[in-house]
Amino acid sequence: MxxxxxxxxxxxxxxxxxxxxxxxxxxxxxxxxxxxxxxxxxxxxxxxxxxxxxxxxxxxxxxxxxxxxxxxxxxxxxxxxxxxxxxxxxxxxxxxxxxxxxxxxxxxxxxxxxxxxxxxxxxxxxxxxxxxxxxxxxxxxxxxTGVPGTPAWNELLTFESANVAKFYKTVFGYEEKPVVSADFDYVTLHVGGRPVAGIHGVGNALPRDRGPHWMTYFEVADTDEALARLVELGGHVLMPTQDSAHGRVASVADPEGARFSLIQSPR
Structure with missing residues (x-):
């Protein structure tokens, strides 16, 4: 993200x-x-x-x-x-x-x-x-949006961002802003100057059983508390909580295996 x-x-x-x-x-x-x-x-x-x-x-x-x-x-x-x-x-x-x-x-x-x-x-x-x-x-x-329990961001996890970004830009008319980094392949898609979604090229780090897929981030009040509740309810932790520039994030799956992320935005 x-x-x-x-x-x-x-x-x-x-x-x-x-x-x-x-x-x-x-x-x-x-x-x-x-x-x-x-x-x-x-x-x-x-x-x-x-x-x-x-x-x-x-x-x-x-x-x-x-x-x-x-x-x-x-x-x-x-x-x-x-x-x-x-x-x-x-x-x-x-x-x-x-x-x-x-x-x-x-x-x-x-x-x-x-x-x-x-x-x-x-x-x-x-x-x-x-x-x-x-x-x-x-x-x-x-x-x-913008309160706990609502979608906060959508991000495409794929092999590499450049070619698939061209597809989405042609279909939907996005403006693109690539992240210029030797070790981070990311393009942010903008509508009317506002960021609305991201494309993250992760290469071989893609899960073999899923392939390229969209990931939805849901806002929570406290990522650690939400993670503990998710496990009690039968969900699974894919990536433990970690701090990022955009908040406290964890990747998880529900009991049927649907992947999503939890994010506690900076206050």
Whole structure:
């Protein structure tokens, strides 16, 4: 993770419509929907309400009544990697999906309508990392950020940043800011001059069982306390807590193996 995001407002930042290319939602597809709701409900204080059912049973996670993430249930015969997937905003999901295909990406699902909420596609970039595209109508996306229990950052872990950054720049029109370092391969993606996501080239350090993938960071009040609670709830620690320029960070997995990170931003 790079680019400081600044101190969070204690009341969070509320969001209206997201600019194209900005991560606007995160969603998780699992086998045990009820158990996953219980895990994240206890970890982040989320409550849940039913969402569009086009892809099967699906709930939206709420924090103080505002939507922050989605969790759906995979069909029993679908053996896909369990992973948090960021959705990138688009004004025209059909056109974005076609650009993905023309630039060497793959269209996995859609484009299709999610009832009156919006229109979506699920794609993968040329390296195989999965992401979603969301064209909002009634559902604009994550309603609040900057407080514990909300998405704080999305970062692509891949083999090397340069080529895949060109793909995302062509599809979404990002401005890029590479980190110039002999031993750190990182590009920050900007929309309207604001950092919205990162691409981290880690070479052979990628987990062999996952390959390139997006990682969502969730804000917590205290990383060490959240880590202890996560373990009690059946989660797993992938990288113990460490201090960084952007806060106190740990990489973890939920009981079904979905990887994500916890971050306690500097106060």
């Amino acid at each position: 790079t680019e400081a995001r600044g101190s969070a407002d204690p009341n969070g930042e509320t969001h209206a419509r997201y600019s194209p290319g900005t991560p606007c939602w995160v969603s998780l597809m699992v086998h045990g929907l009820a158990a996953t709701q219980d895990f994240y409900g206890q970890l982040f204080g989320w409550e849940f309400q039913p969402g569009p059912q086009q892809l099967g049973p699906y709930v939206r996670a709420l924090l103080d009544g505002r939507e922050v993430a989605g969790i759906g249930q995979l069909p029993p015969d679908r053996h896909l990697p369990i992973a948090w997937t960021p959705y990138l905003a688009s004004d025209d999901v059909d056109q974005t999906a076609e650009t993905v295909r023309l630039c060497g990406g793959t269209l996995g699902v859609g484009p299709l309508d999610a009832a009156e909420a919006g229109r979506l596609a699920i794609c993968s970039d040329p390296s195989g990392a999965v992401f979603g595209v969301w064209q909002a109508t009634a559902h604009l996306g994550t309603g609040i």
